[in-house]
Amino acid sequence: MLNAKKCYTISFLFLFLLLSSPVLLAVNSTITGRVIDSQTKQPLPGANVYLAGTAIGVASDLEGGFFISNVPPGRFTLVVDYIGYRQERLAIEVTQRNQKINLTFAMKYAAVDLDSTVVVTAQAEGQMEAINQQLSARAIVNVVSSDKIREMPDANAAESVGRLPGVTVLREGGEGKKLVIRGLSPKYNTISIEGVRVPPTDTDDRSADLSMIGTYTLDGIEVMKAITADQDADAVGGNVDFKIKEARGDNNKFAFDIVTKGTYNNLKGTYNDYNLLAEVSTRRFDGRLGVLAMVYNEKRNHPSQSMGASYGLLDPSLDKKNQVLTTGLSLSETLRETKRLGGTFVVDYRIPEGKIAFKNVLNQINNHGIGYSDQYNYQGNVRTYGFSDNKSSIDLMTNVLSYRQKLSIFNMEGKLSHSLSKTGYPQNIGFNFLEYSGFGEYNDPFIYPADIPSHAKNNLNSTFLNHCTDDRGESSDRQITAQFDLGMNYALTRQISGLLKVGGKFRQSEREKDWEAWGGYLWVGGAKKIRQALLEAFPDRLPYPSGDSQFYFPHFIDDSYDTENFLEGRYELAHVMDAEFMNDVMAIVRQHPYTTTADAYYHGDIGSTTGDYSGRERLSAGYIMTDLNIGSMFKLIPGVRFEELVKTYTASQGDSRGRTADIDYPHEMVTATTIDRHWLPMVHARLKPVDWFDIRFAYTQTLARPNFNLLTPFYNISQNNVAYNNYKLKPERAESFDLYCSFHHNYVGLFTIGFFKKEITDLIYSTKEILYAPSIYDLPNDVRNYHMGITKNNQYATKVNGIEVDWQTNFWFLPGLLKGLVVSANFTYNEAETKYPLTELNQWLDTETWQWQYAYVDTFYTARLINSPTYLMNFTLGYDYKDFSVRGTMQYRSDIYTYHDFWPELRGVSDDFLQYGLTMTQDLPWYGVQLVFDMRNITSASEVYLNKGNRFPTNESFYGMTADFGVRIRL
Numbered sequence: 001m002l003n004a005k006k007c008y009t010i011s012f013l014f015l016f017l018l019l020s021s022p023v024l025l026a027v028n029s030t031i032t033g034r035v036i037d038s039q040t041k042q043p044l045p046g047a048n049v050y051l052a053g054t055a056i057g058v059a060s061d062l063e064g065g066f067f068i069s070n071v072p073p074g075r076f077t078l079v080v081d082y083i084g085y086r087q088e089r090l091a092i093e094v095t096q097r098n099q100k101i102n103l104t105f106a107m108k109y110a111a112v113d114l115d116s117t118v119v120v121t122a123q124a125e126g127q128m129e130a131i132n133q134q135l136s137a138r139a140i141v142n143v144v145s146s147d148k149i150r151e152m153p154d155a156n157a158a159e160s161v162g163r164l165p166g167v168t169v170l171r172e173g174g175e176g177k178k179l180v181i182r183g184l185s186p187k188y189n190t191i192s193i194e195g196v197r198v199p200p201t202d203t204d205d206r207s208a209d210l211s212m213i214g215t216y217t218l219d220g221i222e223v224m225k226a227i228t229a230d231q232d233a234d235a236v237g238g239n240v241d242f243k244i245k246e247a248r249g250d251n252n253k254f255a256f257d258i259v260t261k262g263t264y265n266n267l268k269g270t271y272n273d274y275n276l277l278a279e280v281s282t283r284r285f286d287g288r289l290g291v292l293a294m295v296y297n298e299k300r301n302h303p304s305q306s307m308g309a310s311y312g313l314l315d316p317s318l319d320k321k322n323q324v325l326t327t328g329l330s331l332s333e334t335l336r337e338t339k340r341l342g343g344t345f346v347v348d349y350r351i352p353e354g355k356i357a358f359k360n361v362l363n364q365i366n367n368h369g370i371g372y373s374d375q376y377n378y379q380g381n382v383r384t385y386g387f388s389d390n391k392s393s394i395d396l397m398t399n400v401l402s403y404r405q406k407l408s409i410f411n412m413e414g415k416l417s418h419s420l421s422k423t424g425y426p427q428n429i430g431f432n433f434l435e436y437s438g439f440g441e442y443n444d445p446f447i448y449p450a451d452i453p454s455h456a457k458n459n460l461n462s463t464f465l466n467h468c469t470d471d472r473g474e475s476s477d478r479q480i481t482a483q484f485d486l487g488m489n490y491a492l493t494r495q496i497s498g499l500l501k502v503g504g505k506f507r508q509s510e511r512e513k514d515w516e517a518w519g520g521y522l523w524v525g526g527a528k529k530i531r532q533a534l535l536e537a538f539p540d541r542l543p544y545p546s547g548d549s550q551f552y553f554p555h556f557i558d559d560s561y562d563t564e565n566f567l568e569g570r571y572e573l574a575h576v577m578d579a580e581f582m583n584d585v586m587a588i589v590r591q592h593p594y595t596t597t598a599d600a601y602y603h604g605d606i607g608s609t610t611g612d613y614s615g616r617e618r619l620s621a622g623y624i625m626t627d628l629n630i631g632s633m634f635k636l637i638p639g640v641r642f643e644e645l646v647k648t649y650t651a652s653q654g655d656s657r658g659r660t661a662d663i664d665y666p667h668e669m670v671t672a673t674t675i676d677r678h679w680l681p682m683v684h685a686r687l688k689p690v691d692w693f694d695i696r697f698a699y700t701q702t703l704a705r706p707n708f709n710l711l712t713p714f715y716n717i718s719q720n721n722v723a724y725n726n727y728k729l730k731p732e733r734a735e736s737f738d739l740y741c742s743f744h745h746n747y748v749g750l751f752t753i754g755f756f757k758k759e760i761t762d763l764i765y766s767t768k769e770i771l772y773a774p775s776i777y778d779l780p781n782d783v784r785n786y787h788m789g790i791t792k793n794n795q796y797a798t799k800v801n802g803i804e805v806d807w808q809t810n811f812w813f814l815p816g817l818l819k820g821l822v823v824s825a826n827f828t829y830n831e832a833e834t835k836y837p838l839t840e841l842n843q844w845l846d847t848e849t850w851q852w853q854y855a856y857v858d859t860f861y862t863a864r865l866i867n868s869p870t871y872l873m874n875f876t877l878g879y880d881y882k883d884f885s886v887r888g889t890m891q892y893r894s895d896i897y898t899y900h901d902f903w904p905e906l907r908g909v910s911d912d913f914l915q916y917g918l919t920m921t922q923d924l925p926w927y928g929v930q931l932v933f934d935m936r937n938i939t940s941a942s943e944v945y946l947n948k949g950n951r952f953p954t955n956e957s958f959y960g961m962t963a964d965f966g967v968r969i970r971l
Contacts (some may be wrong), residue, residue, distance in 0.1 A: 021069070028491065029094045030408075031068040032353065033103035034059045035080055044082050044107055047133030052077040052089075053652035055497045055629035059136030062219070067353055069408045070491035072886035073097065077526040080105045081691070083135065084128035084812070108745045110812065123148075123822040123878040123885060124810040127615035131750040131808055133220070137685055138627065139228050139752070140698055140738050142806070144221040146245070157218065157901050158210035161240055163874045164223055165804040165826035168893055170867065172364070173302040173369075174937065174959025177211045181237035182756065183800055183832040183868030188704045188732075189237040193398045194244055194359055197232065199421035199477040201394050203513050203611075204709035207235075208421075212365040212394055214296055216259060216277050217344050219245040225756070226698035226738045229623040229639030229682045230485060230503055234703045236734040238758065239604065244359050247281035247290030254282045254971075261932065261966025263300055266940065267959060268335070275966065288350045298340040305333045305567050306957040311947050312379070313903055322905050324949040325445045325712040329452045329583055331573050332373040332386075333566065339366045352812045354405025354412075363396045372561075372576035375788060376438070376452045379445075383438030383456055384462065385553060391427040396420070401939065411499070419479045429586050430473040430519075431577065433553045435463040441532070449952060450570060458574065465467050468601065469587060473515035481507040495579055498628040501639075507619040511708060517607030522589070523550055526599030530592045537588050541581065556581060566960055567942075595663070606656050606716070610723075613712040615649035625682075637684035648673045649722040650729065651712030657719055664952035672727055678703060692748075696740040704732040706764055708790050715779070722788040724777060730793050734760045749809025757801050763794040796860060798834035800868075822878035822887075831869040835860040863907065864897035883923035892914050898945050898954075905949025915941045928970035935963045 025204035035047040043064025050057025051071070060066045073094045080088040086108040091102060126147030133143045142164040149160050158176030161167035169178035178186040186207035191198040201209040220243040227235050248255070256279065263273035274297075281292035308330040314323040341364045348357035373386035397420045404413040439455050447455075485503035522530060529547060535542050542555055554838025566573040596604040654667025680701040688694040706729045714725040741755035771779065771786045806826040812819050846853050871894035878887035891914070898908035918935040942958040 028069070028097055028409075029071040029073070029099035029101065031066075031071055031078065031092070031101045031103065033105065035064045035066065035082065035105045035107060037105035038087075038108050041106075041597050042549040044085070044132070045129060046082070046134070046136040047105075047107070048079075048081040048136055049105075049133075050079055050632065052079050052634065054494045055631050056491065056494070057629075057632075069406065069409055070497060071099075072491065072494065074494075078103070080107065082107055082128070083131050083750065084110055084124065084659040084746060084810070090581070092855075110794070117928055123880050127749075127808050127810060127822055127824065131744070133222075135694075135742065135744060135750065137222075137224075139224055140226040140696055140740055142223045142225070142392070142526065143256045144742060146219045146243075148942060149215050149218055149221065155846075156211045157213040157215055157221070157242060160215055160218075161210070161223060161447050163824075163876070163891070164890070165806045165874070166225070166802065166828045166830070166872065167223065168867065168869055168872060168896070171943070171959075172211070173304050173334070173338075174957075174962075175211055175300075175302055175338075176564060177209055178207050179210065180867045180869075181223070181240075182758075182802060182828075183830040183865055185236035187707060188235075190232060190235045190239045192239060193361055194324065194400050194402070195241060195731075196400050196415065196417040196419060196481060197479060197507070198396065198398065198417045199509070200481050200708070201396065201421050201423055203423060203473070203475040205707040206705065209394060211338075212340060212342075212363045212396060213242065214277075214298070214340065214342055214363075215600070216279075216296060217244065217294060217342065217361065219243040219338060219478055225606040226684065226700050226736065227430045227635060227682070228684060229625040229641040229680070230501060231391065232505075233641055233678065233680050233701075234705055234731075235644050236702045236732065236736075236758070237703045244344060244346060244361060245292060245294070246346050246357070247283050247292040247755055247787075251283050251287045256280050256969070256971040257294075258969040259932075259966060260968075261934075261964045264963045265301055265303065266961045267305070268301070268303045270303070273300045275300075275964065282874075285799070290346070290348045290350075292344065292346040292775045294345075295343040296340070298338075300338045300340075300958065300962075301336070302338065302962070303333070304957055304959050305573075306955060307331050307449070307567060307571055308841070308948070308955045309953055310956070311906060311949070311952070313905060313949075314445065316903055322903065323446065324905050324947060326447050326449060326952065327377070327379040329378065329449045330373060331375075331571055332371055333563075333573055333576075333951045334369050334371045336367065336369040340364070341366075342704065345555070349407060352406070354403070359398075359400045359402070361396075361398045366392070366393045367391065372573065374573055374575070378447070378452050378455075378458060380440065381437055381439050382457075383435035383463065385433040385577070386430065387432070387579070387582050388430040388563050389427065389579060389583060390429075391425070392426045393422075393426070395422040395424075409489040411485075411489070411501075413485040413487075413503075414482070415483050415489050417479075419438050419481070420476070422474065422786070424474040425472055430469040431582055431585070432466050433463045433556070434466040435459060435553075446789035446950075453572060453574075460553045460557075460575070465551040465553075465556070467519065467521050468586065469517075469519035470586060470590065470601075471515065471517050471519070473513070475484065475511070475513040477509060477511045479507055479509045481505065483749075495631045496629070496788045498626050500622045500624075500626045502622075506621075507617075509619075510616040512614040512706075513592060513612055513617070515608060515611045517604040518590075518593070518601065519595070519604060520602050522598045522600060522685065524599060526594065527601070530600055533570070533588050533592055534585060538581075538584070556585075567956065579871070582858075602663060604662055606654075606662055609652050609654065609665050610714065610716050611709070613649055613651040613709065613714070615647065615708065615711065617648075618646040622646045633688050635684075635686040635688075637682075639682050641680045641682065642678070642681065643680070644675065644677045646673065646675050647711055649708075649712040651714035651725070653713065653715050655717045657717060669717075670713045674711070674728060676705075676731055677827070678731070678733070692743060692745045694742050696738070696742070698736070698754055700734075700736045700738075702734045704734070704760075706731065706791075710764070715777075717779070717783055717786075719839065720786055721770065722786050723780065724779075724788050726791050729764060729791060730762045732760055732762050732764060732793075734758050736918075747813055749807065751809075752804070752806045754804045754806075755802070756804070758799070760798040760800065760834075761794075762794075764791055765794050765799045766791050794834065794836070798832070798865065800830070800832040800865070802828060802830040802832075804828050817881065819847065820880040822876075824878075826872075826874050826877040828872040830870055832863055832865040834865060835862050861902065861904075863900055866898065867896055868899070868940060869896045870894045883925075885919075885921045887919045889917040889919075891917075903949075905947075907948045908954055909946050909948050911944035911946055913941065913943055915939065930968040930970070932966045932968055933964070935961065937961050 028517040047060040129145035130143040169176040170178040191208040227239040259277040261275040279294040312325045371388040375384040400417045483505035487501040492498040563573040621643045623641040628636045650671040652667040743751045771885040810822040873892040877891045916938040920933045945955040
């Protein structure tokens with residue numbers, strides 16, 4: 001890798017030589033204008049506008065506008081290319097310096113009969129928009145256009161991005177939540193709105209929950225897989241940027257968009273869900289001022305059923321293939337209701353050759369989940385019934401004030417933004433009932449999980465109320481960002497031109513997490529007063545003589561709950577608790593807390609302290625880069641970025657070995673500051689030898705910073721164990737190479753094949769070790785020989801390699817009805833593995849002393865990266881006929897590596913996953929009314945995870961099929 005001194009020297013020399021060129025002082029002419037559809041008059045973003053035979057050209061922006069500066073005097077042919085449309089060529093003459101030429105190109109669709117009037121169908125329009133934006137991008141990027149977003153049967157933004165090559169969706173409750181890009185977990189990827197970082201929504205890690213971002217708010221999505229020097233460097237996998245809609249339409253008129261949908265889920269037969277959206281926009285003052293306001297409200301039930309199984313090993317040894325024991329089974333059902341509320345308010349004003357915009361996005365999601373579980377501890381001979389009632393919320397707000405303008409040879413851009421995420425857990429209650437000696441005499445250690453319930457005694461009258469939990473908490477992350485970019489166009493000759501760009505960014509983040517843990521055992525003697533209070537509150541429900549008695553399960557069961565057909569009848573969820581009654585019980589329990597002993601219901605001071613932290617991060621960044629065009633065939637984009645991150649975090653350091661620690665945890669709050677600085681060189685290149693083919697190459701260096709909870713100076717000492725945060729962890733650093741070849745033509749569409757290779761150093765991993773020298777970690781000497789859990793940087797490099805193939809086309813050139821076909825298909829092969837350090841204990845017999853000798857040997861084992869699939873495939877087949885549109889989708893993901901274990905037989909993988917979707921729309925002949933019908937997961941596919949040693953299931957989640965039917969009105 002290039003070191004910092006070399007990067008700085010190269011950048012300085014390049015800037016000096018460029019600025020000292022007298023050619024830059026010349027003031028040449030400009031060509032401005034718009035590219036629009038000749039029929040609809042809508043803008044065509046991503047059109048390639050250039051002067052033939054020169055290195056001078058640009059791509060049209062989202063409004064179809066273009067600005068070409070540094071045009072010298074002379075005669076030229078101005079060419080406009082847009083895949084799916086006929087090429088436009090116009091002879092122009094620049095007769096003097098500082099001449100201003102303004103043009104509008106009305107592009108005609110490339111139809112079979114070029115003299116006829118052809119209206120581009122909805123699916124083809126969205127596809128062509130995405131293709132042209134992808135082709136005109138400076139870097140390696142995948143695009144989902146606004147029209148394409150609306151055509152897909154996707155519940156949220158995560159599902160829409162998941163259809164791009166190399167992207168995997170992580171789901172919860174059957175709905176997309178987070179993204180894995182090129183086999184790299186969500187923490188390796190960044191999410192932004194209008195180029196502004198979305199604050200993390202989880203309490204501990206750096207990832208963001210995308211399930212709360214609705215698709216109707218978006219004007220497009222860009223997934224940049226190889227960043228340039230003007231972007232944040234902590235995007236090893238890639239950056240996903242969401243574009244927010246602006247006001248469009250005719251001047252001095254209002255445009256309305258209203259959507260209403262109802263949803264059905266076949267798992268529990270729910271049909272009372274809804275999705276409501278209303279949008280109004282207008283442009284005033286000759287289109288210069290635009291105002292858009294949008295609000296949406298959605299309620300969705302997405303229940304899930306799942307099974308989980310646990311395993312161990314029989315007499316494990318490294319020199320043999322070990323036998324896998326089945327230790328337990330867990331069955332659970334969650335009734336999950338999600339409510340989303342959001343809005344967008346955008347004001348933009350078009351100034352000469354630029355724009356000022358103020359964009360505001362607010363998203364709120366509220367989840368309520370009631371869970372029932374039936375757990376079989378097969379090896380421990382214990383049966384447990386569980387209940388939970390959890391509420392959570394996420395509030396996400398982004399405010400962006402942006403300015404961009406082109407003045408002569410200068411391009412200026414600035415942004416001032418505020419982002420806030422709040423994650424709350426106002427209620428997390430739980431109860432469990434216990435049955436000891438829960439199984440009969442039969443004990444097959446290798447039993448298949450589905451056979452375990454048949455050996456259970458099911459003695460409900462000996463199953464007693466055991467334990468309760470009552471937790472609540474919240475976390476928040478606020479970011480203030482200011483950035484400014486200055487670009488200078490230059491033209492050394494007609495064949496050498498470009499853009500020199502410098503910029504800087506400052507971002508300050510403040511983060512806080514606070515958790516409160518309550519709970520206790522309700523069978524102990526100290527809980528007598530709680531049990532007595534429950535008897536007095538519910539005399540008809542609890543027929544016990546006094547609080548001295550244990551409470552047994554039959555009096556808490558909900559007999560009306562439908563437990564049939566659990567996991568398609570392959571398992572049985574035997575009994576569940578009455579949810580309303582359990583909430584009433586918790587209300588009584590809360591009235592009788594213990595404050596002096598860890599008995600019955602009490603405030604857990606350890607659990608309420610050890611996870612809490614607060615912190616601040618201050619990012620300062622700067623860069624220099626250039627877009628250098630050599631002729632019409634070659635573009636080179638070298639650049640270097642510098643980032644400094646100052647991290648200050650406060651967390652607890654304590655000792656929980658005392659008997660009263662749960663009530664009064666002895667600890668102190670400690671603050672630590674760390675700083676990391678990085679110089680990151682990057683080079684992009686594009687070779688376009690012919691009009692229909694180009695090659696792109698990228699070399700980038702990127703970062704992945706540790707999760708927040710790992711940066712705190714936390715430790716806790718318990719009996720024989722220490723939990724310790726190595727807050728001096730280094731960021732993971734990646735060196736990446738990308739090579740992409742693209743074939744594009746009106747008859748072919750866009751066909752792309754790409755190869756990528758990444759090498760990640762200092763990978764962060766968790767391990768355990770024995771403390772021989774506690775003073776190294778500033779720990780007391782009495783913890784010598786304790787076991788310590790710690791995170792470290794891996795000394796071995798992680799390698800990620802892959803291939804991506806993507807094809808997008810429509811068959812406009814076929815005769816008759818066939819010209820309405822639209823196809824998109826992509827395939828990804830991914831190979832990602834790393835070496836995990838491992839310490840083994842070797843022992844041998846010393847033949848001289850006849851005593852056993854012991855030694856620890858450092859070695860490693862090789863395994864795949866977590867969440868990394870080997871194969872991904874997406875296929876979409878659409879058809880448009882007049883005002884009717886239908887689109888079928890297929891998504892396939894091969895097995896992924898789900899968790900590590902030293903023993904190969906206990907490592908986890910998933911099974912393959914395949915799901916189908918369908919979307920249909922029909923425009924009606926009045927008032928812009930459109931009928932919409934969506935189906936997701938048509939075959940009710942489940943996600944299955946397996947134990948690698950015996951291929952038995954470790955988890956299976958079943959979500960069912962969902963269908964939406966609604967009406968959209970556009971006025």
